[in-house]
Amino acid sequence: MAKVLWKFGDDISTDIIYPGRYMATVLPTETPQFAFADIPELNRLLNQDASVEGDIIVAGKNFGCGSSREQAVSTLKGHNLIIIAKDFARIFLQNAINLGLKIIICPEIEAEKDDELIIESDKIVNVTNNSTFNIKPLPKAHQAIIDAGGLIPYVRLKLSERFSHSK
């Protein structure tokens, strides 16, 4: 069982998730402090002493729209959050899979802040409002990266191909 830490509507941009003025900070170890910096209450929740690991952010359509900045993913990954959205913007989704941020596409999801959810392989059960919502699988193009545990280990597997073909 996991708790909904925050609920958003549609079109949450990367400028909301990780404001542009912090983009000079690039390292995944340093980005988590600036997550949702312009929403002080949420930023405080994330950076308080009590762990938010495994907590859920629920959002509507087009979560992560806008910039390709990878900080918008590493900042959430650093807090080990789970993001459930009706759907995600393309580049954000790809970045999330590459970095191993847990994201779930759930087109019908209905949940409020502080609701308790159970995440199963193909559905989400909202224990608080006693309802169940189907999960939409991630695009199949990404399965190999997910299976490898992220893009960096996946690319390591492929390096031998490059160095045997050329140079």
Place this chain on the structure above:
Amino acid sequence: MSQTLVQKILAKSVDKPYVEIGEILEPKVDLAMSHENAALVINQFLEIFKGTTYEPLVWDPDKIAIIFDHRVPAESSKTATNQKKVREFVNKQGISKFHDIRGDLGGICHQILPEYGYIQPGKVIVGTDSHTTSHGALGAFAFGIGATEMAAVWALGRILNVEVPASIKVIVNGDFPPYVFPKDLILYLIGQISAEGANYKVLEFCGETISKMKTSGRLTICNMSVEAGATAGIVAPDNETVRFLRDEAGYTGEIEFIESDANADYERIIEIDVSKLEPQIACPHTVDNVKPIGEVEGIPVQQIVIGSCTNGRLDDLKVAAEILQDRKVSPNTRMLIFPASAKIYNQALDLGYISVFTKAGALVMNPGCGPCLGIHQGALGDGERALSTTNRNFKGRMGNPNSEVYLCSPAVAAASAITGVITHPKKGAN
């Protein structure tokens, strides 16, 4: 089998005659572009090679472009140190397409790439910037990726696990009325189909209006295709593409003509007649909150911005200069102008546009992204409103979540600078 333009480009990139929509490929990359976020790409690139026996060398230093534009000149010691780290990497790896912070060769990545002939039809272009969609204007398949994905491209020369996207055909006909421009067309389209209306799709623009449109305008519409969620925007190469590559970009190599088959499979067809289009304004805080100018005229704005990868080109500055000639920026607003590249800045100097701007009271800033993404140069105060030719109006975009950004064409921006309120250019020009 019939194919769209993008299917054909991707088929070629994997040495096949045909690829299906939805097929998963590993296309060869022709150009891989980054800006300051190359600092993060370098970090991830070195991470890939950690624990392997291979030397961390990029696959092809001539196919990587790095252009400093987001924070130029550096706004902080942190940025300056990152830029220094990138410069050292560029020298060590022998990356040739590097544009540093300079008054002759510098500029915004999405202007530099076409300007220097780095983009040609039929090529696969990736960039660590969402507005990489711009380069579809020259008939390339160009899309934005994240930094770790780019590190993988630097390592392998291929982009992994790309699903061949479906295309939406956007047929545009009619002549633009006076004071209506490609920016108004793309804002109108985004307003119609929504900020995710083209998610995972390619917007392929065609029709007589596109045929007559200069490359500068095609760059504007392809640039903002991502604001409808599109993976890419694209225009099939034609005589205008050749004119631009030969006469403006000085490209002397081969140019490949490539177009969609007549009976190619489209997800959707959208027809737009621009002959009755009004200037369009994207209102806060989403790019698809688009209204015809009549609904927002008279709203006071405290900052006006002309520039960015969307609308900082010479044609944009020309329109603005014609409106601002012998006029004054209202004391109730301030106007910032960012030419998209050093070349454009110098052309605008020679043509007298820069002195028109400064005499009017506008500040002409150095080429670069400027205040578009809220990092430096022109942040907004609490409760202030900006009217800008840039591409995003998300909450906080211009550096302050307690402010608003409206998006418009250069003509609307210039006319509104004279009045200090959102103004139809036909009125501002009188």
